[in-house]
Amino acid sequence: MRSAESLSLWLDPPAALAGPLHGDVEADVLVIGAGIAGTAAARHLARSGASVVWLEDSRVGMRATGRNAGFILQGTAERYDRAVGLMGRARARRIHAWSLENHDRIAAVIAQDAISCGYRRGGSLQLAGSAAEEAELVASAALLREDGFEAELLTGDAVPEIHRQAGYTLAVLLARDGELDPVAFVRGAARQAVAAGARLYEDSPVLRLDADAPGDVRAFTPSGTVKAQVAVVCTNARVGQLLPWFQDKVDPVRGQMLATAPLPRVFDHPVYADHGYDYWRQDHLGRVVLGGWRNLDPKAEVGHDEVLHAGIQARMEAFLRRYPPLAEVAITHRWAGIMGFSRDGLPLVGPAPGAPGAVVASGFTGHGFGFAWLAGEALGALVLDGQHPLIEDFGPRRLA
Numbered sequence: 001m002r003s004a005e006s007l008s009l010w011l012d013p014p015a016a017l018a019g020p021l022h023g024d025v026e027a028d029v030l031v032i033g034a035g036i037a038g039t040a041a042a043r044h045l046a047r048s049g050a051s052v053v054w055l056e057d058s059r060v061g062m063r064a065t066g067r068n069a070g071f072i073l074q075g076t077a078e079r080y081d082r083a084v085g086l087m088g089r090a091r092a093r094r095i096h097a098w099s100l101e102n103h104d105r106i107a108a109v110i111a112q113d114a115i116s117c118g119y120r121r122g123g124s125l126q127l128a129g130s131a132a133e134e135a136e137l138v139a140s141a142a143l144l145r146e147d148g149f150e151a152e153l154l155t156g157d158a159v160p161e162i163h164r165q166a167g168y169t170l171a172v173l174l175a176r177d178g179e180l181d182p183v184a185f186v187r188g189a190a191r192q193a194v195a196a197g198a199r200l201y202e203d204s205p206v207l208r209l210d211a212d213a214p215g216d217v218r219a220f221t222p223s224g225t226v227k228a229q230v231a232v233v234c235t236n237a238r239v240g241q242l243l244p245w246f247q248d249k250v251d252p253v254r255g256q257m258l259a260t261a262p263l264p265r266v267f268d269h270p271v272y273a274d275h276g277y278d279y280w281r282q283d284h285l286g287r288v289v290l291g292g293w294r295n296l297d298p299k300a301e302v303g304h305d306e307v308l309h310a311g312i313q314a315r316m317e318a319f320l321r322r323y324p325p326l327a328e329v330a331i332t333h334r335w336a337g338i339m340g341f342s343r344d345g346l347p348l349v350g351p352a353p354g355a356p357g358a359v360v361a362s363g364f365t366g367h368g369f370g371f372a373w374l375a376g377e378a379l380g381a382l383v384l385d386g387q388h389p390l391i392e393d394f395g396p397r398r399l400a
């Protein structure tokens with residue numbers, strides 16, 4: 001276990017839900033990984049009556065899912081005008097709509113499973129701190145509205161005073177966005193998956209996956225094996241370790257975060273600034289959670305190690321201290337996490353090229369709460385029914 005300081009706010013303490021796999025077991029479906037995507041897949045499959053074995057290297061939510069900021073944002077990591085430029089209007093609109101459907105599914109699961117996770121759907125703010133970014137946000141909001149999405153432009157006094165004082169001049173309010181405690185959410189949903197019959201084993205890394213033949217999949221852990229008809233691989237940035245085709249398709253990118261002690265309300269909405277490189281919010285318990293600034297040292301912030309970057313952490317703290325109510329507040333947690341960035345910035349969801357016995361969900365490129373829940377459910381549907389429309393947009397083969 002890592003030191004308390006590098007544990008995220010949400011993972012302190014990192015409780016166990018299940019023990020490791022000992023011995024040899026069989027199932028219809030093997031799910032690998034217990035972040036957002038794997039939990040959604042395991043829950044969907046188990047609730048649909050499939051026999052599911054579910055293997056997690058460490059604990060449910062211990063990796064990216066338990067280290068993120070808990071923003072549920074619409075769209076991809078690119079702002080909408082850029083997304084339209086990159087992928088065309090019709091596709092950008094469809095993909096944006098998927099992210100809103102994904103949010104609706106998360107909200108429905110929270111209600112259905114009665115998960116207490118500080119969930120709130122009060123909107124997010126995108127902030128502009130330069131003329132160039134103002135123009136980008138204005139263009140992005142106009143395109144969103146033309147395409148039927150809600151995006152309210154805030155100028156002048158309508159920009160919250162706390163942000164104006166910090167030098168932000170314009171904002172876009174995206175009213176359908178939200179926030180939550182990511183670990184409370186994913187562990188609540190995991191408990192329901194287990195209650196529905198999924199056999200979860202934590203501390204059970206898959207060391208090798210044989211998925212060359214559909215209907216005959218084998219996975220090997222240090223103290224047991226699994227035989228299944230299909231593997232659902234949801235291992236994020238480590239997908240290439242089990243499925244070599246993905247080695248040059250998903251890159252591990254590190255993100256830095258910190259959190260403060262609770263304080264009276266300062267920020268009403270989750271905030272995205274500097275083109276999404278900087279983000280912060282105040283959670284339901286009053287703690288400010290702040291992350292980003294990766295663009296200060298992008299070459300260093302790659303790899304699989306969840307290590308702190310002293311320079312970025314210092315810059316994050318200096319930024320936080322600019323807000324007068326935060327000048328003295330204690331910083332209680334600092335941590336890092338690893339995101340899986342796909343080569344085209346879009347998730348990879350569907351049949352795994354080169355492994356006919358596996359399907360995969362990976363490459364959420366910093367927006368796992370934008371797509372990964374629906375992606376996990378879509379893999380469940382793919383396994384059970386042979387299809388899901390999400391896969392037409394996100395099928396991995398597009399990167400062949």
Ligand SMILES: Cc1cc2nc3c(=O)[nH]c(=O)nc-3n(C[C@H](O)[C@H](O)[C@H](O)COP(=O)(O)OP(=O)(O)OC[C@H]3O[C@@H](n4cnc5c(N)ncnc54)[C@H](O)[C@@H]3O)c2cc1C
Nearest residue numbers: 033035036037057064065068069071206236255337368369
């Ligand atoms: C600092 C930071 C801040 C972020 N903030 C946000 C945010 O606010 N909003 C947002 O939408 N997204 C955010 N993200 C991105 C988001 O966290 C991820 O996109 C999302 O968690 C990915 O979910 P996942 O299920 O694919 O991966 P993970 O949560 O990483 O889950 C994969 C699981 O697979 C397991 N695993 C890997 N290999 C094996 C193996 N061989 N055998 C068994 N198990 C294995 C891992 O242990 C892990 O638990 C952030 C990420 C970081 C790092």
